[in-house]
Amino acid sequence: MKIIRYQDHAGRTHHGRENDDGTARRIDGDLFGAFTVTSEPADIVRLLLPIVPTEILCIGLNYRRHANEQKAKIPEYPILFMKGVNAAQHPGAPIVIPGHLASAEVDYECELAVVIGKSCKNVSRERALDYVFGYTCANDVSARDWQIRMGGGQWCRGKTFDTFAPLGPRLITADEIPDPNALEIATILNGKRVQDASTSDMIFGVPALIEFLSGSTTLPAGTVILTGTPSGVGMAQIPPRWLAPGDVVTVEIEGIGQLTNPVVAEGVGAG
Numbered sequence: 001m002k003i004i005r006y007q008d009h010a011g012r013t014h015h016g017r018e019n020d021d022g023t024a025r026r027i028d029g030d031l032f033g034a035f036t037v038t039s040e041p042a043d044i045v046r047l048l049l050p051i052v053p054t055e056i057l058c059i060g061l062n063y064r065r066h067a068n069e070q071k072a073k074i075p076e077y078p079i080l081f082m083k084g085v086n087a088a089q090h091p092g093a094p095i096v097i098p099g100h101l102a103s104a105e106v107d108y109e110c111e112l113a114v115v116i117g118k119s120c121k122n123v124s125r126e127r128a129l130d131y132v133f134g135y136t137c138a139n140d141v142s143a144r145d146w147q148i149r150m151g152g153g154q155w156c157r158g159k160t161f162d163t164f165a166p167l168g169p170r171l172i173t174a175d176e177i178p179d180p181n182a183l184e185i186a187t188i189l190n191g192k193r194v195q196d197a198s199t200s201d202m203i204f205g206v207p208a209l210i211e212f213l214s215g216s217t218t219l220p221a222g223t224v225i226l227t228g229t230p231s232g233v234g235m236a237q238i239p240p241r242w243l244a245p246g247d248v249v250t251v252e253i254e255g256i257g258q259l260t261n262p263v264v265a266e267g268v269g270a271g
Contacts, residue, residue, distance in 0.1 A: 003031070003134065003171040005050045008043040015050075016042035018170055032117055032133065032221040049090045050136055050171035051115060054222035056083040057213055058140060060155065062228025063201045069236045078204045078212050081155040083140075083165050083226075091168035091259050095141055097243065098161050099266035103143035106243040106263075109229035110187040110195050110251040112180060113138035113167060114206055116223040120214050128210035131219075134173040135180060137251040137259035138226050139166045139187075141243075144235050166251075166261045167224065177255055180206040184254040185230060190247055194237075197230030 002018035016024035017037045024042035029035030031051065060079040061067045067074055089095065097106050117133025140159070147158025177183070181202055187195035204212070209227060213219060234241040243249065247263040 001173040001176070003027070003050060003173065004042075004044075004169065005048040006042060006044040007046040007048060009045050013048065014042065016044070047091055047169055049088055049167040050169070051167075051222060051224070053085050053088055053167075053224040054220045056085060056087065056165055056224045056226065057219075058083055058159065058226040059204070059209060059228045062203050062209075063197065063230040064203055065197065065201055065231035066229055066233070067203070069231045069233075074203060078209055080213070081159060083156075083160045086162055087160050087165035089163040089166040089261065091166065091261070093166070093261060094163065094264040095139070095166065095243065095249065095261045096161075096163045096264055096266045097245065098143060101146075101161075103145055103158075103161075104242065105144040105235070105240070107142045107144050107234040108187050108189065108194075108243060108249050109140035109142060109233055110185055110253070111138040111140050111226045111229050112183065112185060112199055112206075112253055114180065114210070114225040114227060115171060116210075116219050116225070117174075117221055119218060119220050120210075121218045122216065123210055123214040125207035125211040128207040128214075129174060129180075131210065132174040132180075132206070133221075134171040135177050135253075135256060136167055136171045137169070137253050137256050138224070139249065139251050139259060139261065140226050140229060141165070165226070166259055168259050169257055172256050183256075186252045187232065188250040188252060189241070194234075194241070195230055195232035197232070199227070201230060202228060
């Protein structure tokens with residue numbers, strides 16, 4: 001099932017089941033509980049991120065070729081960092097380059113996002129996919145100067161500015177993607193393909209990540225897991241290719257679609 005989230009003409013927010021022709025029908029109920037697809041056509045004024053995350057867990061250096069381009073050692077365990085839910089951004093809405101806490105090195109990262117559908121803890125990798133509600137596209141936008149040089153040795157400052165986690169445009173339920181580690185994934189920047197890979201290049205596949213992240217830790221329904229980015233990020237280009245106002249960046253994942261966001265500068269004023 002293809003699920004979208006949208007705002008209608010009355011300003012109300014709904015989920016909808018998207019049809020192959022781009023129309024949709026409104027969904028009633030709890031997406032992570034009991035819900036019904038109604039016969040009512042979805043009154044879509046604005047497309048929103050497909051879910052509001054309860055938390056955003058992220059994995060670094062999880063593609064072999066990306067680790068190689070960073071000249072980084074292949075990790076023994078998944079590298080975990082987090083983004084605040086403030087970073088979540090809608091499809092079509094802008095990625096905002098920080099100006100108040102200024103960054104000159106904002107980068108793109110296409111990622112497969114996993115959405116946990118029911119609370120889980122201490123899950124084995126053999127059962128891990130049973131807890132997945134679905135998948136969507138994500139862009140792990142990263143301010144590399146704050147991530148690497150000015151973040152005090154932690155990645156979170158450079159990763160969790162407002163708008164730094166676009167998600168969407170739709171959520172594909174897990175039954176339609178039996179193997180999340182067999183998908184083509186790419187970033188298209190201003191019409192040019194700058195990342196082009198397969199999720200089969202992950203060091204730790206989706207089941208292994210869920211097993212690791214749920215170890216002695218409860219993952220509530222609505223947890224979004226960003227599973228890492230492949231090679232081709234802007235910081236690895238010669239010279240580096242940082243995002244700039246006027247850019248348009250698209251994350252494309254096989255079976256899910258395209259997540260597109262323009263890039264703008266933050267307007268800095270008195271607080």
